[in-house]
Amino acid sequence: MTFLPAAASSTFATVPPGRADWAAPFLRFAEQDCPEDPLYQALCRALAAQPALLTLMDEAPPEQARPNLYLAAVHALVMAAPQSALAGYFPSVGGQRLPDEALAGALAGFVAVHETALRALLRQRATQTNEIGRCALLWPALQHLARAGGRQRLALFDFGCSAGLNLGVDAYRYRFLGEDGRAVEAGALEDLASPQISCRWQGMLPAAQAGFELVRRQGVDLSPLHAAEPDDARWLLACLWPHDRERRERLQSALAVARARDWPVQGAADGLALLEAWLDDLPPDVQPVLFHSWVLYYFQAADRHRFGQRVQRLMEERGLWWLSAESLADSDWPADAALPPRPEGVSAGSATLWQWRRAGQAPQALAWSHPHGRFAHWLASGGASKDAA
Numbered sequence: 001m002t003f004l005p006a007a008a009s010s011t012f013a014t015v016p017p018g019r020a021d022w023a024a025p026f027l028r029f030a031e032q033d034c035p036e037d038p039l040y041q042a043l044c045r046a047l048a049a050q051p052a053l054l055t056l057m058d059e060a061p062p063e064q065a066r067p068n069l070y071l072a073a074v075h076a077l078v079m080a081a082p083q084s085a086l087a088g089y090f091p092s093v094g095g096q097r098l099p100d101e102a103l104a105g106a107l108a109g110f111v112a113v114h115e116t117a118l119r120a121l122l123r124q125r126a127t128q129t130n131e132i133g134r135c136a137l138l139w140p141a142l143q144h145l146a147r148a149g150g151r152q153r154l155a156l157f158d159f160g161c162s163a164g165l166n167l168g169v170d171a172y173r174y175r176f177l178g179e180d181g182r183a184v185e186a187g188a189l190e191d192l193a194s195p196q197i198s199c200r201w202q203g204m205l206p207a208a209q210a211g212f213e214l215v216r217r218q219g220v221d222l223s224p225l226h227a228a229e230p231d232d233a234r235w236l237l238a239c240l241w242p243h244d245r246e247r248r249e250r251l252q253s254a255l256a257v258a259r260a261r262d263w264p265v266q267g268a269a270d271g272l273a274l275l276e277a278w279l280d281d282l283p284p285d286v287q288p289v290l291f292h293s294w295v296l297y298y299f300q301a302a303d304r305h306r307f308g309q310r311v312q313r314l315m316e317e318r319g320l321w322w323l324s325a326e327s328l329a330d331s332d333w334p335a336d337a338a339l340p341p342r343p344e345g346v347s348a349g350s351a352t353l354w355q356w357r358r359a360g361q362a363p364q365a366l367a368w369s370h371p372h373g374r375f376a377h378w379l380a381s382g383g384a385s386k387d388a389a
Contacts, residue, residue: 022047022054022067029067032349037241039089040071042099046107053111059122063298066127068239073121074107076238077114086110092242126223127298129239130162132254133247133373134293134325135169136176136199137354139187139206141323141366142169142289144380145356146212149321151287153215157275160295161219163227163236164265165254170214171261172254176201184208195253202343203367203378215286219265220274226265227258247372272310279318288318293325294352294371308332315359322357325369331355334363342368343377 030044044067047053060069078086082093085106089097111118146152158166173196176184184205188194225232233255240247268274279288296304314320331353333339342351354366369376
């Protein structure tokens with residue numbers, strides 16, 4: 001989509017009756033989901049204190065109505081208006097000002113000027129970080145699946161893929177930093193133009209060699225983005241935290257790789273129906289793997305249950321393997337199954353549980369991780385590298 005022109009005046013001077021109470025979710029988001037970004041914490045609190053600004057959230061589809069969508073929309077418009085007063089707080093456009101007492105006023109003024117464009121973004125866009133840092137866990141997870149399952153030739157289906165950047169898990173470089181100071185470098189080490197992903201690692205370090213081959217790959221999303229589309233690339237950048245220069249540069253490198261490789265990404269209202277058709281075309285010696293990360297967070301409980309039932313049927317009837325990376329609350333982990341506690345310093349809302357499911361086997365917890373793959377606590381046995389420096 002193209003950004004819409006800014007409005008000349010605001011239409012939300014008062015809060016109409018019957019509006020949803022958005023203040024509580026924004027305060028909760030500030031406390032639980034963005035502890036590493038003081039700007040977003042301050043913006044969430046400023047929004048919660050100005051309910052009139054939050055009425056714009058009613059533009060968002062119910063399944064996308066989350067604080068991070070509002071923040072991404074504001075960030076996108078700040079990127080398009082780097083001379084605004086609010087931009088002075090955003091490091092992503094060169095701002096150096098720390099949150100202060102003037103921030104709330106700058107935010108209110110910015111929203112008033114850009115109300116039309118902000119409403120359009122909330123209505124038409126979806127939160128899609130497409131965080132390739134998660135590939136620091138996807139790489140060793142696929143290693144483990146190939147080794148433990150005895151199938152090296154894999155086909156990867158990324159459900160909720162955004163722009164499909166995680167389909168390039170074998171096209172990136174990795175540096176796994178162990179607790180004892182050892183490090184393992186892995187991935188596409190010969191391609192110095194590919195992004196390098198570093199991950200602090202607790203537990204057995206991954207092997208340096210892949211141990212798997214991606215024979216086929218496919219991405220599906222309700223609202224897919226395309227790396228070659230400038231507006232889509234800008235939206236992905238807007239979905240990042242403004243202070244995180246490393247993620248921003250890494251995303252730009254990944255977008256360049258995706259433009260060159262052109263991995264298949266398709267839009268579909270029913271992604272599992274597309275998965276079934278995709279399974280029909282796979283060679284018999286190729287093991288299909290369904291993967292998703294931080295997708296079920298956007299599902300209602302009933303939809304999440306139906307999704308699990310359909311995937312379970314595909315595991316039983318089609319031999320599908322199911323690899324997921326979700327919060328514990330969205331992971332449907334069996335209540336009677338043992339699970340090591342999440343790492344210290346990680347909130348329940350952001351800790352990511354990586355698990356593997358296949359027909360006839362109990363779910364296996366592979367790892368806990370930071371939601372963006374900055375650190376990992378590996379739980380599964382096997383896979384230690386002999387090549388650590």
